[in-house]
Amino acid sequence: MNAFFARRWLAVMIVLAIIPLTSCSQKDNAKDPNTVLVWHWMTDREEALEHLAADYQKAKGVHIQLELYAPSDAYATKVRAAAQTNTLPDIFSVLGESRDLASFINSGHIANLASAMEANKGAWKKQFFPKALATTAFSAGNQYKVTPGYYGVPIDVTNIQMLYNKDLFKKAGLNPEKPPKTWNEFLKDNQALKAAGLPGLVSGWGETWLIDCFANNYAFNLMGEQKVLDTFRGKVPYTDPDWLAVLGLFEQLRKEDALVSGVVTMVNKTAEQIFATGKAAFALNGSWCVNVYHGMNPDLNYGVMLPPAFSKKYPIKIWGGAGSSFMVNAQSSKLNKAIDFLQWLSAPEQQAYLSKETANLPANRQSLKEVPAVLAEFASQMDSTTHPTQWPVHEAPKVVEALDKGIQSILIGEKTPLQVADDVEAMKKSLAQNTSPQP
């Protein structure tokens, strides 16, 4: 009986030895001078991209090979591993913050597309929303010492605003065409909703970047961009009254019971589920939500609104920019073919197609005409967006984490705004003392 097992596994091991010889790897394909290898993570868009790749092959005779690696964390790891071994594909993306993109650029992995963008009096550059290009561009005097230029080609844009459920508004006796424009109006509307037994705001605030977004929107609104950036530079402490006011807004949300239960540990997909099924009146989410809500509840009657401003001193700024961008491998032997493909991909016709198939906003301004109504509401705010990637200076990740987690503590009533401000400031000081000098 055991000899039987032993022989069986022996046979398997022999097969194992043979199989590698028979499985043809696609490395040969990638070395083909007429093939451009593209790595992406966008499962939702794979079909649309494959369709476009086939179109491109027909039009220009170049074979575009798409490889999908999802989810985005696994994709990011793969890209980093490939960077270590110099086996990056011709076209890929750097998911992460400007700091990481800068590192890739400085290590020689990403081509500077400035000359292609500026050619013909900036013909290519002008097609895009300026904010979309800014997401992956570096300007002179940036903190990472990257050569100024354009390093990514956006294929869609997005921005994050607030949504409100018109049906629930009607139920609470509120005017569905008049969403709150100021913070006080927002709190009053919440009280009306509570009186009608309806839940208020939902967002995936288990994901700290969304908390960061909301906090940042109001930081800009309260003290303006300059002061926020100065805080990052260390010139303004987090215990400043303006910052305390921002943190106080979250405390207000808790005191007014304006949040759906459990937002503090909720992922965005769950929050989307909750808003789509009509279990929340407000949501903080990005333009991608249109497609998501449609899939879960096509009859959802909702509208888009800016986060209600707290202060009149500065405008409320929402986060937005390129949704996804592609970078070109600087060491690729098919550099020009890759750039050609990306130029074609960002042209109005292809952008319109992508936008329609995936219900995302196109990066090309000229493709906006064919966008459905709700998405158009998102698009109208595209030029007044901001995003960390567009700022010349950034806060250290550990401080950002302390701030976001601190806000979570405020939301659960564990800490006061002053305590959190002290914690964040303490973290910032300890980092300044303990970091070894940057190269």
Add this chain to the structure above:
Amino acid sequence: MTWARFKDLFTTYLFVVPATILFLVFSLIPFMKVFQLSVFEWDGISTHMQFVGLQNFKNVLFHDLPWLISLRNAGVITLLALTFQNILALILAMIVDREIKGKNFYRVVFYLPPVLSGIVVGLVWNWIFDGSHGLLNHMLASLGHPGWARSWLADPKTALYGVAAIHMWKGFGWGFVILLAGLQAIPRELGEAARVDGAGEWYIFSRITVPLMLPVFFLVSILTILGTMQIYDIIISTTNGGPGYHTEVPITRILAAMLGSSQFGYACSLGIIFGVILLAVSMVQMRLSKWSAKYT
């Protein structure tokens, strides 16, 4: 060394050669690399690494409060698992061992939680613990305690215990299987002879079962400690480390350093310190195991 002795040693080494080669190539080399990286400051991308000596380790030990919190959290969950989860597994294994009706059904069913994918576990338990529409709150209300309802995974007092409950639910199947294997290895005659002699259940348990099962107990507890301290999937699919730092665990901290703040060297030093802690705990366990084996 005679030829016979050489041949004998040679064939003995052949037994360990395949494992050793695999180990050297796929464990030792990445291992060494991690040790090497821990004394550098590196973001995981650039070609330039800054040598910082033991700075990373100093930062871990003295300047990383979230890390200490994460260790404490993992420790709490591990203690809960060592006690509740394993006692439950033992009770169930003993029941199923005794020719109870439907034992085949139970044997398969108890192993379902480990088989289920993390996605399903996250979705279902998020629903059970949900604050507004969750099953647990629903059940509490129907049992007459609507006041006990809360958002279990978002409330700082219960988030960690909620996550621990999910982990124990998912993990007891393993303990159950291993303990059952161990129990089945105890010859029936010993227990039967004792019963015929008039021994009570507790006597049989403490004098026969426990001593024979000691090695298996230690095996299960080492595996529980190692597996629970490295808890990760459940946290990511339910609380993501929140609220605040209440459900952060060592692995989420290491990954935050690696991908979130791009401090690869620091992440490596976190990993090494964590590994040393686990190693120390396991060594203590193994000493205890050997010592108790001598006793029985």
Add this chain to the structure above:
Amino acid sequence: MTTLTATPDRPENRFQLQLFLYRAKHYLRLSIAHAICLTVAAACVFPLMWMVSSSLKTQQTIFTDLGLWVAHPHWRNYYVAWTRGNFGEYFFNSLFYTAVVVGGVIITASMAAYAFSRLKFPGRNILFVIVISTMMIPIPGSFIALYVLLNKLGLINTRLGYILPQINGGLALGIFLLKTFFDKLPQDLEDAARIDGCNKFQVYLHVAMPLAKPAIAVLAVFNALAVWNEYLLANLVLSDPHLMPLQKGLMVFQGAYITEYPLLMAGITISIIPILTLYFLMQRYIVAGITAGAIKT
């Protein structure tokens, strides 16, 4: 029914009272045992039932209709999941990888564990401690180092490159587990076999291995589960779609923004069937215990 009042046959009554109490205790214990088992079983089966019932709903109803019973089951979801997820090829790949890795772990780990347990050679203890200690030290960062290594060996995007690290992954636990079992092996059996003229390998194969069947079964299930659910390494090492395992197919339904829940649930249901089948087959060995007669001394 006899009463307990004084009657001439007192010992008989006492015996029947004792019998009654004994039976009552027995049934009480039995019902408590069943109650515990059933409650735990319900908690275990519930997510599975939710998963299956969700797989029969639609994207719109999956979170609104929360009941377990589905009035209009969409069986078509399974067909769609299979085709869109390209399950045919991925399924075969996963089966292949699982079989090879499990076989590899069992053979390699058992041989090494036997040597650590039963054979004497210089460096035995040190080697054992080193190998086991890697089990204790989790290194999340080692993925990238592993990739660099596989690249140097030319094993990127090959089946071998995907299989070998996983066999290695199962070694530490396998050696540990099997050594524990081999240690309990009675020496006389081995001696008897040696006297009969068996060499080391034959003793290992014909005496030690059969007695370690429960441990081997546990190891088989444990490693099969790990390989079957493995995803990160496949994503990192493999690029050819023809080499991808089943988990890759499931990713199709988990977009960056949209998760197609019913299809995903259908896909996951399909994917746990082989594992459950394996467990079902293996648990006979876990329970069979030691072959009768081997222990009689």
